[in-house]
Amino acid sequence: MLKLRSIVLVFFSSVVLFACGGGSDEQVVNVYTHRHYEADNELYKKFTDETGIEVNVINANADELIQRLESEGANSPADILITVDGGRLNRAMDKGLLQPVQSETLDQNIPEQFREPSGHWYGMTYRARIIVHSKDRLPAGQILNYEDLADPKWKGKILVRSSEHVYNQSLTASLILADGEEKAAAWAKGLVANFARSPKGNDRDQVKAIAAGEGDIAIVNSYYIGLMLHSENEEEKKAAEGITLVFPNQENRGTHINISAAGVTRHAPNKENAVRFLEFLSGAHAQEVFAGTNYEYPANPAIPFPGLLQSWGDFKKDTASISLIGRNNEKAVLLMEAAGWK
Numbered sequence: 001m002l003k004l005r006s007i008v009l010v011f012f013s014s015v016v017l018f019a020c021g022g023g024s025d026e027q028v029v030n031v032y033t034h035r036h037y038e039a040d041n042e043l044y045k046k047f048t049d050e051t052g053i054e055v056n057v058i059n060a061n062a063d064e065l066i067q068r069l070e071s072e073g074a075n076s077p078a079d080i081l082i083t084v085d086g087g088r089l090n091r092a093m094d095k096g097l098l099q100p101v102q103s104e105t106l107d108q109n110i111p112e113q114f115r116e117p118s119g120h121w122y123g124m125t126y127r128a129r130i131i132v133h134s135k136d137r138l139p140a141g142q143i144l145n146y147e148d149l150a151d152p153k154w155k156g157k158i159l160v161r162s163s164e165h166v167y168n169q170s171l172t173a174s175l176i177l178a179d180g181e182e183k184a185a186a187w188a189k190g191l192v193a194n195f196a197r198s199p200k201g202n203d204r205d206q207v208k209a210i211a212a213g214e215g216d217i218a219i220v221n222s223y224y225i226g227l228m229l230h231s232e233n234e235e236e237k238k239a240a241e242g243i244t245l246v247f248p249n250q251e252n253r254g255t256h257i258n259i260s261a262a263g264v265t266r267h268a269p270n271k272e273n274a275v276r277f278l279e280f281l282s283g284a285h286a287q288e289v290f291a292g293t294n295y296e297y298p299a300n301p302a303i304p305f306p307g308l309l310q311s312w313g314d315f316k317k318d319t320a321s322i323s324l325i326g327r328n329n330e331k332a333v334l335l336m337e338a339a340g341w342k
């Protein structure tokens, strides 16, 4: 009787597998991703060329993807969830939407700092949230720390995108962790008081606004500067050439970084393919593409920084845990709201 039941189970699970393979034995991996970069599509193609596994991609922001995973439940076709912020992956994990995976390759390629201890998610790249300022209008060395941005002497000078964006929420959470809630709240107020304009646009728009003379100082993710310097759009290129990069807090805790990370979903119908996909993303080729064409820092320490990142120099990174930053997200959002950061 017991034997019969297990045969029936095996039968059913192979039916499920077939159903998820699109009714044929075609191999697939279904990816829900918040990443929005051209380089990724090239990588997916390369993965298919190497393994014969088709990559199906659904693009949306992390909150939407998490909601979708929740409502799809056990019927979800998703195998992989990728976000551009570690905190979001933690949230997905807390909701039981991810499963731990064990892989020697992943353990070898991704340092502990960048992965969830039991394997629920793995950081593939990291990015620095840096300060940039006009080369012409501001001499180097005036701004060293994030904290400096609250100094009233920068009144009317600072450009930054909305507080609704997770990049700013994580930065603020890192200040809560470093300086405490009270000081972080005062910092946010001081920062808002120095705004050159009401927050609008994305990170690139802040750099363009420096070029247009709307303000002198901006907060942006490092890879956007790389993308702008290599842009076919002359205006973007010129804007990026006109700024000085500051990796803040080098004399103390280090520059705030965040990761772009990926995990295998709880009900992944193609788990083996999903693990292979993660291993591929952590390997030399994908890591070189992330660093060489999207100007993110490779999470895999065996990969040397390409030219541009090397020219920016090595820098001290804030070692605050990415998951702890995620756990302070709500506090950060409230604090930014209270400061009037739109």
Ligand SMILES: [Fe+2]
Pocket: 084, 221
């Ligand atoms: Fe981005």
